[in-house]
Amino acid sequence: MYLTSSLCILLLWHVTNIEAFYLPGLAPVNYCQKGYSDTCKAEVLLYVNRLNTEESVIPYEYNYFDFCQPDADRKSPVENLGQVVFGERIRPSPYILEFMKNISCKEVCKKEYSGNDPSANRRLSILRKGITLNYKHHWIVDNMPVTSCYETEDSKQYCTTGFQMGCFARDGRDTCLRSPDRQNAYYIYNHVDLTITYHSGEQEEWGNKFKSNGGRIISVKVVPRSIYHKDERNLDCSPQNTKTLELKTSLKSDEKYEIIYTYAVTFVQNNAVKWSSRWDYILESMPHTNIQWFSILNSLVIVLFLSGMVAMIMLRTLHKDIARYNQIDSGEDAQEEFGWKLVHGDVFRPPRKGMLLSVLLGSGVQVFFMTLVTLAFACLGFLSPANRGALMTCAMVLYVLLGSPAGYVSARIYKSFGGEKWKSNVLLTSMLSPGIVFGLFFVMNLVLWSKGSSAAVPFSTLVGLLALWLLVSVPLTFVGAFFGFRKRALEHPVRTNQIPRLIPEQSIYTQPVPGIVMGGVLPFGCIFIQLFFILNSIWSSQMYYMFGFLFLVFIILVITCAETTILLCYFHLCAEDYHWWWRSYLTSGFTAVYLFLYCCHYFFTKLQIEDAASAFLYFGYTLIMVFLFNLLTGTIGFFACFWFIRKIYSVVKVD
Numbered sequence: 304m305y306l307t308s309s310l311c312i313l314l315l316w317h318v319t320n321i322e323a324f325y326l327p328g329l330a331p332v333n334y335c336q337k338g339y340s341d342t343c344k345a346e347v348l349l350y351v352n353r354l355n356t357e358e359s360v361i362p363y364e365y366n367y368f369d370f371c372q373p374d375a376d377r378k379s380p381v382e383n384l385g386q387v388v389f390g391e392r393i394r395p396s397p398y399i400l401e402f403m404k405n406i407s408c409k410e411v412c413k414k415e416y417s418g419n420d421p422s423a424n425r426r427l428s429i430l431r432k433g434i435t436l437n438y439k440h441h442w443i444v445d446n447m448p449v450t451s452c453y454e455t456e457d458s459k460q461y462c463t464t465g466f467q468m469g470c471f472a473r474d475g476r477d478t479c480l481r482s483p484d485r486q487n488a489y490y491i492y493n494h495v496d497l498t499i500t501y502h503s504g505e506q507e508e509w510g511n512k513f514k515s516n517g518g519r520i521i522s523v524k525v526v527p528r529s530i531y532h533k534d535e536r537n538l539d540c541s542p543q544n545t546k547t548l549e550l551k552t553s554l555k556s557d558e559k560y561e562i563i564y565t566y567a568v569t570f571v572q573n574n575a576v577k578w579s580s581r582w583d584y585i586l587e588s589m590p591h592t593n594i595q596w597f598s599i600l601n602s603l604v605i606v607l608f609l610s611g612m613v614a615m616i617m618l619r620t621l622h623k624d625i626a627r628y629n630q631i632d633s634g635e636d637a638q639e640e641f642g643w644k645l646v647h648g649d650v651f652r653p654p655r656k657g658m659l660l661s662v663l664l665g666s667g668v669q670v671f672f673m674t675l676v677t678l679a680f681a682c683l684g685f686l687s688p689a690n691r692g693a694l695m696t697c698a699m700v701l702y703v704l705l706g707s708p709a710g711y712v713s714a715r716i717y718k719s720f721g722g723e724k725w726k727s728n729v730l731l732t733s734m735l736s737p738g739i740v741f742g743l744f745f746v747m748n749l750v751l752w753s754k755g756s757s758a759a760v761p762f763s764t765l766v767g768l769l770a771l772w773l774l775v776s777v778p779l780t781f782v783g784a785f786f787g788f789r790k791r792a793l794e795h796p797v798r799t800n801q802i803p804r805l806i807p808e809q810s811i812y813t814q815p816v817p818g819i820v821m822g823g824v825l826p827f828g829c830i831f832i833q834l835f836f837i838l839n840s841i842w843s844s845q846m847y848y849m850f851g852f853l854f855l856v857f858i859i860l861v862i863t864c865a866e867t868t869i870l871l872c873y874f875h876l877c878a879e880d881y882h883w884w885w886r887s888y889l890t891s892g893f894t895a896v897y898l899f900l901y902c903c904h905y906f907f908t909k910l911q912i913e914d915a916a917s918a919f920l921y922f923g924y925t926l927i928m929v930f931l932f933n934l935l936t937g938t939i940g941f942f943a944c945f946w947f948i949r950k951i952y953s954v955v956k957v958d
Contacts (some may be wrong), residue, residue, distance in 0.1 A: 332385035340512040350395060386691055386692030423560075450463060531547060542900060549564065571778035607859065613869075661717035706783065824897070843909075899926075
């Protein structure tokens with residue numbers, strides 16, 4: 304436990320050495336040559352995952368395209384809830400690999416197309432569509448993503464997960480890795496050169512039984528190529544064979560066309576890299592990562608500095624106010640009250656739409672604790688990139704199990720408003736926010752179903768999600784609400800007058816809308832840099848591993864939301880405006896609007912999405928994210944302001 308805590312602290316603060324301390328991965332697997340030992344594996348399993356692209360939000364399963372299929376006896380690995388919801392579909396591949404057995408050129412299968420076959424042109428059309436939109440393969444070996452690497456202009460190696468299924472040679476938009484035979488043509492990558500690097504067990508304790516005949520895989524790199532094979536009985540996969548295979552756009556009657564898929568495998572020993580550090584070469588070559596370290600640190604320092612300034616101003620000003628009010632109260636000028644003390648008889652007057660506010664706050668507490676616990680687990684390394692789908696699974700399970708705090712908080716707040724419709728409160732708390740999220744998700748899923756995408760969640764999984772919601776989350780919300788309504792209503796430090804006080808005319812700075820709009824700027828300022836990495840991981844298939852930073856940013860987001868809302872709330876009370884309930888929620892909750900605007904900016908500047916279905920899906924999923932973020936930030940602002948107002952009115956003397 305001490306070790307994991309130390310790792311988390313080092314991850315948070317020693318930014319420049321983040322890769323050295325955060326070691327994503329599961330238990331190592333020992334491989335060896337066939338027949339050497341029973342304690343190691345000889346067969347190296349290669350799995351295929353969905354194909355996706357930055358030019359469309361719609362991913363497809365491997366067998367959607369007309370690629371080689373594995374034998375029927377090969378089983379798919381079991382996928383967790385997070386993988387299914389995120390659309391990952393890991394399947395066995397037809398590629399046969401044996402440890403330390405090099406293959407110069409081997410046929411996987413031959414795909415034949417005939418103009419007389421009605422399905423031939425359709426299958427070729429699907430391949431052509433995938434190449435046009437730059438769909439990428441994502442293969443997995445030993446729980447490591449297969450990467451394609453190339454050198455940048457400054458002679459550094461850049462590695463990215465996945466590789467293109469083909470290329471389209473056209474003037475001004477050539478996606479081919481090497482010069483094609485002719486322009487305005489499609490080329491299918493029907494050959495892959497796999498280089499598997501391993502750490503030998505010769506001088507390691509774990510390799511006593513197989514010595515130099517075995518080891519642990521530390522990287523798998525691929526170089527895809529388009530090769531025209533004249534004869535499948537005499538295959539030539541050498542670099543000297545530069546003739547490429549052009550993909551036919553359509554076949555005429557009686558015309559025949561074939562694609563021979565081949566592969567080559569080379570095993571390379573490298574004892575300089577240990578198994579525990581095998582992810583480093585991927586993480587180190589993440590685009591823009593090193594450039595952003597100082598930007599992130601500067602952002603955090605600025606936010607901390609501003610938070611300190613806000614806290615200092617609030618403490619000094621409040622101390623003077625409270626001392627002055629108590630001094631006036633004990634003197635002869637007690638009748639001349641001014642500032643925030645004037646509204647003491649109205650500050651706890653229940654707001655309009657108190658039912659809705661209490662429901663949103665209950666759901667916000669649920670999202671807050673879900674985020675906090677998930678990030679804590681991720682920071683400790685339990686939800687690493689190697690453990691696919693674990694982050695989403697953890698978040699969803701926590702959300703379901705945190706129904707009780709949601710019901711309890713909603714009931715307590717609603718009861719403090721004097722509400723009596725407790726049944727409606729409980730039902731809305733358990734149904735409204737999850738219902739909005741599930742409704743949007745279901746609509747997105749219908750679009751994915753219609754497109755035949757692998758991201759479409761199966762009907763059985765949807766039923767399972769509904770069961771988790773209705774049979775687990777809803778009863779837990781009822782339990783929490785039961786205890787919340789049983790407790791006595793919150794006692795406020797001052798009594799509420801029967802007749803509401805008139806609010807004087809407000810200046811433009813103390814009016815509700817300008818304050819709410821300004822309130823979201825500072826919290827958004829501390830997350831927008833991390834937001835770029837998060838959106839990249841969601842839409843550009845890049846790994847997100849900076850959970851230490853994200854946890855730190857989350858803590859600062861909480862502090863910033865709280866202090867910004869308190870500051871603006873104080874100014875409004877000084878202007879004798881006591882309508883703070885909804886304003887405190889909306890002030891920090893407005894950060895979600897800036898989040899939406901940033902997502903729009905990302906869509907139009909970073910992504911190359913053109914089709915309407917993908918745009919609809921992007922903004923649909925963005926709305927879910929924005930809604931949950933509004934619940935999170937709004938709840939933080941409300942409870943900070945609620946605590947602040949109760950505190951200041953409890954320390955002044957009121958008649």
